[in-house]
Amino acid sequence: MAEKSSKQAPRVATGDRAILPEGASTIPVYVMGKKYEVPESLTIMKAMEFVGFKFIRGAGCRGGICGACPTVYRKAGDYKIYFGLACQTVVEPDMFLAQIPFYPANRAKFDMETIEPTAEAIHALYPELFRCVACNSCTKACPMDVDVLGYISAMKQGNIAKAAEISFDCIQCGLCASRCMGELPQYHIGQLARRVYARYIQPKADHLRKRVEEINSGKYDKMLEDLVAMSKEELEKHYTEREREPDLASPGEWKPQDTQYL
Numbered sequence: 001m002a003e004k005s006s007k008q009a010p011r012v013a014t015g016d017r018a019i020l021p022e023g024a025s026t027i028p029v030y031v032m033g034k035k036y037e038v039p040e041s042l043t044i045m046k047a048m049e050f051v052g053f054k055f056i057r058g059a060g061c062r063g064g065i066c067g068a069c070p071t072v073y074r075k076a077g078d079y080k081i082y083f084g085l086a087c088q089t090v091v092e093p094d095m096f097l098a099q100i101p102f103y104p105a106n107r108a109k110f111d112m113e114t115i116e117p118t119a120e121a122i123h124a125l126y127p128e129l130f131r132c133v134a135c136n137s138c139t140k141a142c143p144m145d146v147d148v149l150g151y152i153s154a155m156k157q158g159n160i161a162k163a164a165e166i167s168f169d170c171i172q173c174g175l176c177a178s179r180c181m182g183e184l185p186q187y188h189i190g191q192l193a194r195r196v197y198a199r200y201i202q203p204k205a206d207h208l209r210k211r212v213e214e215i216n217s218g219k220y221d222k223m224l225e226d227l228v229a230m231s232k233e234e235l236e237k238h239y240t241e242r243e244r245e246p247d248l249a250s251p252g253e254w255k256p257q258d259t260q261y262l
């Protein structure tokens with residue numbers, strides 16, 4: 001190991017991500033074909049930023065929720081293509097990285113106000129459903145471990161509720177569609193199933209209907225007016241002194257003493 005030069009700049013906490021903490025280990029990765037050394041603990045997104053890339057597209061929540069950062073990568077000596085979310089996947093030595101900020105799959109046009117809540121209506125909007133050959137490439141590509149083939153099969157069988165449930169964790173990144181030899185836009189189909197199910201099929205929540213009626217009847221208007229009229233100090237006092245549910249209360253058992261707004 002080379003001895004430290006006496007002229008080496010001292011490591012200081014500047015907030016600059018390009019200055020490594022003392023003793024940090026780095027690994028080689030390839031971004032768009034060029035080799036870089038990056039700290040081994042970074043996600044793909046942070047590693048790309050570390051070497052100078054700036055995300056103005058293809059990044060959103062940075063928390064694995066929005067689906068904006070689908071990534072494909074390869075590993076040295078391995079012909080397989082791997083998939084992940086750039087904000088969640090930690091770099092490995094000799095990864096070959098690329099970014100797919102957006103996957104342009106066809107999306108059917110429909111009007112949620114007039115669509116028939118039937119499987120036939122969804123089949124008519126997405127007839128390519130029946131080009132699925134059940135190869136399961138979509139499921140293998142999913143960074144959220146959604147059973148994509150499972151919900152596509154449910155939709156082919158006409159089971160909107162099952163398709164909505166299985167696809168619930170989809171974050172619309174589009175990697176499933178990028179791998180489909182039948183050219184299905186799976187993530188759009190799953191989203192339509194969930195929307196149709198939620199709007200027309202799922203049993204309505206009685207307590208929600210009651211609460212909406214109360215809001216529309218003006219039950220909370222006075223309370224809101226009082227809140228809006230409060231000063232910042234009054235609001236803070238009101239907030240910190242509010243009646244709180246105990247942390248260990250059993251679900252459904254606790255009720256506030258003031259029940260006027262229940």
Ligand code: FES
Nearest residue numbers: 060061062067087
């Ligand atoms: S940035 Fe939102 S899922 Fe990665």
